[in-house]
Amino acid sequence: MKINRVRYLRGPNYFNYRPMIWIELDLEELEFQPSSKIPGFADKLLEILPGLAKHTCSRGYEGGFAERLREGTWMGHILEHMAIELQIMAGIDVKHGKTITGGEKGIYYVTYEYKEQKSGFLAFELAMDIAGKILKSGKAAPDISGSVATLGTAYYENKLGPSTEAIYEAALAMKIPAERVRKDSLLRLGTGSKQKWVQATITSETPFLAVENSCDKQATKDILQSCGLPVPKGEAVTELSGIFKASKSIGYPLVVKPLSGRQGQGVITNIMNRDELFNVVNCLDKHVKDYIVEKYYEGNDYRLLVVGKKLAAASMRIPPxxxxxxxxxxxxxxxxxxxxxxxxxxxxxxxxxxxxxxxxxxxxxxxxxxxxxxxxxxxxxxxxGNANLSTGGQAIDVTEEVHPEVAEIAVNAAMAVGLDVAGIDFISKDISKPFDPANSVIIEVNAAPGIRMHHYPSKGKSRNAGKAIVEHLFNSRGEAAIPVIAVTGTNGKTTTTRLIKHLLEGPGKTIGMTNSDGVYIGNRCIDEGDCSGPISARKVLANPAVDLAVLETARGGMLREGLAFRHCDAAVVTNVDEDHLGLDGIDTFGQLVKLKRLITEVVIDEGHSILNADDPEVAKMAEYTKGQVIFTSLNEKNEHIQQSITNGNPAWFLNDDGWIIHAEIGGELVRFLPAAEIPVTIEGSARHNIANLLQALAAAKSQGAELEILKEKSLTFIPDFRYSKGRFNILEIKGRNVIVDYAHNIAGLQAVFGTVAALKKNRLLTVLSAPGDRLDSDIMEMGKISASQTDLFVIKEDSDLRGRKPLEAAFLLEKAALHYIQREKIHIVPEELEAFRKAWELSVPGDTLLLLYEEFTKVKEFIAATDSKTSIDR
Known part of the structure; x- marks a missing residue:
């Protein structure tokens, strides 16, 4: 067996809404050895991993996997279950997995849930090792205790700390975006201009000076004492000899602790006399120079957690x-x-x-x-000598026992030091009684208090301190997350994304956008290239200037990493056609539909799914979304449009008179604009752009945009290199019409040629290449469509062959084209820029050139050399 590729699907993905590891596994010779043909394998595996007997597998009942193991299943499937079970044995809470047979013999796509990346993949490596040992060991079953221990160590060394993890989980439960930044316990909560930060339990609302004061125990005491809050009598000393001097003025019993200590380290309590003090001083850490000597108070040790001026939880701590x-x-x-x-x-x-x-x-x-x-x-x-959990202490929840006076004192202490989240260490004989200054005292105010004791008390009720901290930062998801509009489909994604951004832009609002040519923050491009994946989306969501995000969400990115967001406010699906099949386990049209449907499934309850009702598969996605469905159509008689009007639901459509109509909530029909008057429709001839515009209008209206503003914005979106770069741009150069577009699949070509037919006057010269990762039949269909519509055909080749041999795709295009035009009218010019130049040389004034590009930089070079008056960089 060997691993070919590994992917970490961090966000919602094709297989699950939870993070999953995706592994392309080559079984090699084991492809011919299902488990039923390996003597004793099933029994040995169940002996060393008995928890596998409880796995339900696809059969849906306990023991289902064991049945399949004995009946015969393949090693990819077995390793999936082993990786899950090993994680469970190491204390990692996972359960989901799925294995898909690849298109090539012996290739399997194994997916399973993980919590932390390094330990998640290690589980699979250990599973492979254990399976290999079983295959080689004969009758003896290998000892896996070391493997489980190694896996557990890897998990706990690399996961979030317990306090940060509690906050992370609480945020996700509230549908508030949460992302770990770097390897330490640093969290970004929220997105864009609404984001805030948490590290351990220090938040971006915690003043730096308050943290500094809380770390200096004497400064803390001075602040509390100045406010009349109870603190123990004590002195700060800088030499060990000073401890004895301070003991005389304070009197026994005593507490000695480092001035800047943390987590109870070095704290010695209840020192009753000089002899005990002498023993203590002799064994103190010689590297610590500054100490506090305090009066010891008899009583219980309590930790009171204050969050946002409220008591959130309380624990009684018992020393080990x-x-x-x-x-x-x-x-x-x-x-x-x-x-x-x-x-x-x-x-x-x-x-x-x-x-x-x-x-x-x-x-x-x-x-x-x-x-x-x-x-x-x-x-x-x-x-x-102390009850800190970090030194082995135990915690008993006493939240409901805290007297209101004690709670008020704890809140006042946190406010006095300036902490929004604070752990107040309090000594009292009985915390349920009114405050008694004779036997109750505040001994410390801690920044970054651990909240593990409140979530997992040794006894008593668990308190969701993490949720209290998240609610302190945000009252709701709306306060934390900027609106996210996700756009997917086979064709029209980029134009629709650009239109939505344009329609929603306005004074005081910065919109972040990703699409197939870059990442934009407002009008500034911060990255170029195909940026329709999750890496680019996260750049927008993390940018503190962004107030709303419009994210083109392509198939490839969803398969590589899953979505960059767990929830979105609006999902737009333009269409789904058979494209990119046979890649990464997406072999059928139904699988492709399921993948594209993902963004509608993560729409929030109050959100919207904008669906193209003219595409039957897209229309069916209405069954899978929680948000309100808004259908769009180029046909006012479409059944989904008519049903929406009847039910009083919103919709956008083109009527028989060529007007764009908005069906408002309640059923009223509002005439918007004649489609032919809107520039992006190319005088109404670009029906695919009308479809894109309808969806963009629906998305913008769902975010509160007013109709009059949308009319104005629609009329100012010009399909040129400024607003719609590379999407049906029309230039007039030296008597020729030059049309630039990115159509690179069957449906896209049909839409483009349908529009060109309404515009061309004389000959049409087409320059085209076919992406190498398409099926042979799809490439030939692209050749037939192009050749049947064109007078001269220049075939080029993509710089990225995507697994094809040189000119392999070009010859397929040529073979298909020969059914429609003569060979002398077909020219194969592999390099893109040279192909554009060849078409220009063959053209005469009055001709139309259709340049279907792979790299837009080549378009820029061609136009710069052909027409110096035209500027693309606008």
Whole structure:
């Protein structure tokens, strides 16, 4: 077996709305060995991965996969299930997968869900390794415990931290865009001009000075004390000798902690006398120079989470302890406790493993104990001087027990320091009672407080602190996400996208756009080339200047990475024709329709799906969207248009008199403009552009655009190189009409030649190439369409052959063309610019030249050399 290609489908995709890994797998010799023909394979696999027995597979019931395994299934399918099960065993919550047979023998497209990229792919590599060992091992089943441990380590090392992950999941649940930036725990919440940032639990609303103050424990105390908030008596010292001096003025019991410490590291509590203090000082970290010495308060240790001036959650924290058995040392008892499945490294589990470091040794020292001491049976030994989860403590939810006075003090403390999200460490004998200054005190105010304890308490109710933080930043999805209009289809995507942008542009509004020739922020092009994929879309969605995004969403990008957005406000589907079949597992027209349908499936409930009712497959997409459907049609008698009018739903269509009509909500019909008066329709002859315009009008109106503004905008969209570069641009050069277009498939050519027929006066000279990734039959059909409409045919070749041999596609075009025109009227000129020049040499005044380009730069070069008066860069 070998892996040919790997893709990470980060957004909603053909297979699932969740992130999926796509792998092109070549089974090689295993193509001829289904599992039923490999002796003992099924039994061994189920022995080492018993969870596979519960997989339902396509049969829909538990045990379905095991049945298929014994009946006989292929290794690609088996590896899919193994990769899922290995992730589950490593503690990763996944379940979805699908394997598709490729067009070539032995090729399979394996897809399965993943949570984190590195561990997701590692699961497949481990599955291949395990399967290989089973095939070679004879009767013995391999030990996979090491593989599972390796996978779990990779996952927890690379995933988001628990606090950031909680915020991320909460945002997605609220349909608020959330994207991890870089490898650390940095999140962009929202899009465009509405975006905000979160790292751990520090937000873009958190003042820098507040974080600085909270990191300086003495500064925090001074601020709180100045506001009359309760803090322990204490002093900051800069030398170890100062600790003893401070102890005299403060009095025992004491707490000693680093001035700038975090996560409870180096904190020693309840020091009862000078002898204990002496033991503590002797084992303090010598690298720490500055300490705080404070009065120790007897009581419970609470963490109060304040978010946006509200108490969001509260936990009582219990320091880590062990219970003696009279035989084992404290060191061994800690090791035993650390095998508790609820404990893990760092923040991966609800509780952290108890450390075996100087902090534990130092704390035990004050009781004349060490890690090698053996406690008596039943003796409870606290092993760390604080209750932080990071040092092995436990948390019990007490949110509903907090007295209002205590909650008010916690909120005031966060406000005093200036934090919008704060963890208030509070000592009190009973937090359910009114505040008592004699035995209650604030010991710390923390920026970036961990919220794991609130989501996964050792006891008590889980609190969705992540959601509280997201709701603090945004009241709704509308406050977080700029409107997104996605446009897909086989033909007309670019023109429709450009039209929508033009119709919606206005003072004070910056529109971001991606299409097949670039990425635009307002009128500024920030990237050139085919930018109709998710990488380009994310540039627009991440740009803080953008107020609305119009995104051309092509087939290739959806297959490579999925969508760049999880939800959109409007989806526009122009049409679906048989194009690009036989690529990446999309072999049938039905599969292509399903792929294009994806953008309608992710429309928000309040959104809109604008569907071309003249295309039966597009019209059927109405069944799959949650948004309001707006049909468009070139035929007022179209059944979907008539049904929309009857039901009082909006629609846009062309009536028999050539007027564009808007059916408003409620059924009223409003005459918009005669289609022939709108420049992009080429005096009404470009019916494909009328169809594009109808959809653009529907999309713009769905976003609140007024009809009078839309009329004005429609009349100012000129199909020239400024507004509609490369899409049926017409130039008059030295007595010849030169038409430039990008039609590169059967339906596109039919639309273009239909418009050209209404315009040409004398001969038509066509320059055309065929993309190499089309089927032979499609290329020949393109040749027939072109040759049947043209007088002279110049055949060129794309610079990207897409797997074809040189001139292979050109000869197919020629072969088809010979059925319609004589050989002497066909010229094969491979290089695009030279082909344009050849057509010009063959033309005479009065002729029409149709230049169907691959690279627009070649069009620019040709026109610059032929007509210096015409400027494309406008």
């Amino acid at each position: 302890f062990i219970i003696g058995n009279g035989q084992d040392s404290i060191r061994k008892l800690i090791a035993i406790e650390n095998t508790n499945p609820l404990r893990g490294e760092g923040h991966e589990k609800p509780m952290t493993k108890i450390p075996l470091n100087y902090t534990v040794s130092c704390f035990l020292e004050k009781f004349d104990l060490s890690l090698d001491s053996i406690p008596e049976k039943g003796q409870v030994v606290q092993v760390v």
